[in-house]
Amino acid sequence: MDLPALLTVVVLSVFVGFEVVSKVTSTLHTPLMSGANAIHGIILIGAILVAGQATEPLPLGLALLAVLLATVNLVGGFVVTDRMLHMFRGRDQARQADRDPGA
Amino acid sequence: MNLLPVEVTALLYLAVAVCFILALKGLSSPRTARRGNLIGAGGAALAVVIVFLSTRLENVPAILIAIAVGAAVAAPIARGVHMTQMPQLVALFNGVGGGAAALVAILELAAHDGAWTRAAVVFTMVVGAVSFAGSGVTVAKLQELMTTRPVIFSGMRWMMSAVVVALLVAAVLVTVTGNVVWATVLLLLGLAGGVLLVLPVGGADVPIVISLLNAFTGLAVAASGIVLDNVLLLVAGTLVGASGTILTRAMAAAMGRGVAGIMFGAFRGGSTAGSGTLSERPVRSSGAEDVAVMLGYAQRVVIVPGYGLAVSQGQHTVAELAETLEARGVEVSFAIHPVAGRMPGHMNVLLAEANVPYESLREMAEVNPEFRNMDVALVVGANDVVNPAAKTSPGSPIYGMPILEVADAAQVVFLKRSMRPGFAGIENELLYSPQTTLLFGDAKESLTRVLGAVKAL
Numbered sequence: 001m002d003l004p005a006l007l008t009v010v011v012l013s014v015f016v017g018f019e020v021v022s023k024v025t026s027t028l029h030t031p032l033m034s035g036a037n038a039i040h041g042i043i044l045i046g047a048i049l050v051a052g053q054a055t056e057p058l059p060l061g062l063a064l065l066a067v068l069l070a071t072v073n074l075v076g077g078f079v080v081t082d083r084m085l086h087m088f089r090g091r092d093q094a095r096q097a098d099r100d101p102g103a
Numbered sequence: 104m105n106l107l108p109v110e111v112t113a114l115l116y117l118a119v120a121v122c123f124i125l126a127l128k129g130l131s132s133p134r135t136a137r138r139g140n141l142i143g144a145g146g147a148a149l150a151v152v153i154v155f156l157s158t159r160l161e162n163v164p165a166i167l168i169a170i171a172v173g174a175a176v177a178a179p180i181a182r183g184v185h186m187t188q189m190p191q192l193v194a195l196f197n198g199v200g201g202g203a204a205a206l207v208a209i210l211e212l213a214a215h216d217g218a219w220t221r222a223a224v225v226f227t228m229v230v231g232a233v234s235f236a237g238s239g240v241t242v243a244k245l246q247e248l249m250t251t252r253p254v255i256f257s258g259m260r261w262m263m264s265a266v267v268v269a270l271l272v273a274a275v276l277v278t279v280t281g282n283v284v285w286a287t288v289l290l291l292l293g294l295a296g297g298v299l300l301v302l303p304v305g306g307a308d309v310p311i312v313i314s315l316l317n318a319f320t321g322l323a324v325a326a327s328g329i330v331l332d333n334v335l336l337l338v339a340g341t342l343v344g345a346s347g348t349i350l351t352r353a354m355a356a357a358m359g360r361g362v363a364g365i366m367f368g369a370f371r372g373g374s375t376a377g378s379g380t381l382s383e384r385p386v387r388s389s390g391a392e393d394v395a396v397m398l399g400y401a402q403r404v405v406i407v408p409g410y411g412l413a414v415s416q417g418q419h420t421v422a423e424l425a426e427t428l429e430a431r432g433v434e435v436s437f438a439i440h441p442v443a444g445r446m447p448g449h450m451n452v453l454l455a456e457a458n459v460p461y462e463s464l465r466e467m468a469e470v471n472p473e474f475r476n477m478d479v480a481l482v483v484g485a486n487d488v489v490n491p492a493a494k495t496s497p498g499s500p501i502y503g504m505p506i507l508e509v510a511d512a513a514q515v516v517f518l519k520r521s522m523r524p525g526f527a528g529i530e531n532e533l534l535y536s537p538q539t540t541l542l543f544g545d546a547k548e549s550l551t552r553v554l555g556a557v558k559a560l
């Protein structure tokens with residue numbers, strides 16, 4: 001990508017990031033941190049690309065380590081965020097969950 | 104494989120980027136948050152499929168095994184962790200993400216000979232390494248594998264400066280030469296920088312550092328998007344960088360402090376330590392039965408949960424107490440300071456875990472004018488966030504920090520372990536006020552005793 005296109009994408013992403021996050025209530029700041037954390041686990045794509053181009057053992061080993069770490073970040077991040085958000089329920093749902101703890 | 108044309112790949116990556124934006128946007132309400140997160144996860148899964156279908160890749164079986172192992176490690180940890188340990192888990196995941204970004208960068212170094220892309224590689228390596236090492240230290244602090252107090256040794260400032268200078272020199276050398284040996288040195292310096300950055304930060308401020316490092320990792324991912332010419336990484340990384348920056352500032356503001364003050368305050372000394380002296384003045388303390396009577400016969404009770412509740416894991420007991428009081432006709436609400444617990448919004452997660460409906464949770468701005476209508480404010484393991492000194496004494500280290508104005512309530516009950524001051528190391532005048540009653544002990548045990556006494560009323 002050439003420089004002007006690159007800068008356009010960066011600047012627009014910054015504005016979207018500011019805009020979206022400024023609307024998050026402080027009640028959800030912990031899930032927000034965890035959710036944003038999960039999103040940067042998408043470095044997995046980069047890790048897969050370098051692992052797929054590696055030809056020698058050392059670079060391949062390092063690239064596979066990167067794939068593993070990035071997967072931990074991505075999968076763990078989304079799972080734990082989901083678990084947290086599952087707990088934020090309304091009064092009716094919470095009561096129902098109390099009656100039926102298996103749900 | 105090369106099944107997908109370049110244009111289709113680009114459009115699909117755009118769709119994934121939109122999924123990520125929707126994931127963050129969903130968090131504007133608890134009702135849409137979970138769906139948003141699932142959309143984000145679906146987007147990430149789609150992105151992984153796209154990369155396999157759009158690029159000719161070697162070593163595919165090995166890559167798939169690495170992904171399977173990573174997922175098999177992460178999912179059980181994420182499912183099993185205690186909600187009180189959430190901050191260290193977020194820090195851990197952030198650290199491994201930063202480490203992955205740094206590894207990707209060093210592997211990309213050989214493939215690029217333009218100074219422009221090499222600069223992006225260098226940036227990713229440094230920021231990823233700082234984030235990895237810094238997160239490691241925050242995990243150790245939060246897990247109490249090491250002291251949670253600020254760690255400062257003589258010559259630290261000098262050492263930090265030396266590392267920064269060496270880092271800049273190595274960064275320039277790597278950008279110009281692309282030499283792998285220098286790149287390794289740069290990586291090691293980045294790791295040292297990350298450790299030195301977080302060591303001087305005290306326990307209560309660690310969550311803010313996690314958020315800052317989270318933003319750092321986002322920036323590292325964005326830079327690797329430039330290197331790999333991948334728009335998805337660029338957009339996702341920038342989103343996280345921007346949102347993490349805002350969140351960090353919001354948290355620091357909730358504590359009435361600047362981000363720079365938190366990161367480097369310990370170097371200046373004084374303000375974070377406080378005096379820590381105990382007065383000899385009398386306080387009014389009483390037993391669980393008296394507290395139960397005050398609560399059980401009140402009309403309106405507001406519960407102010409804090410760090411002490413989080414560490415004693417008393418969230419289920421406090422939820423049961425609230426329910427028992429409501430069954431008696433008492434109106435109960437929870438007043439949540441933005442930084443109550445171990446990270447901002449953490450208390451909301453803990454109370455949600457204990458099935459406290461979010462309608463009962465009141466944010467600071469909303470609840471402060473209501474305190475004067477409250478019969479009893481029950482403060483459970485919080486101290487600094489209700490200390491009136493933040494409003495009244497300009498010399499205090501916490502002066503200017505927004506607080507919950509529990510002093511306005513007719514009566515205040517503190518459940519406290521001891522008279523020891525809170526994190527900020529300063530006394531709370533409210534403890535000596537005639538309207539205040541203290542109940543000493545572990546937060547959870549005290550709550551259990553009060554709960555039993557309320558049930559016996």
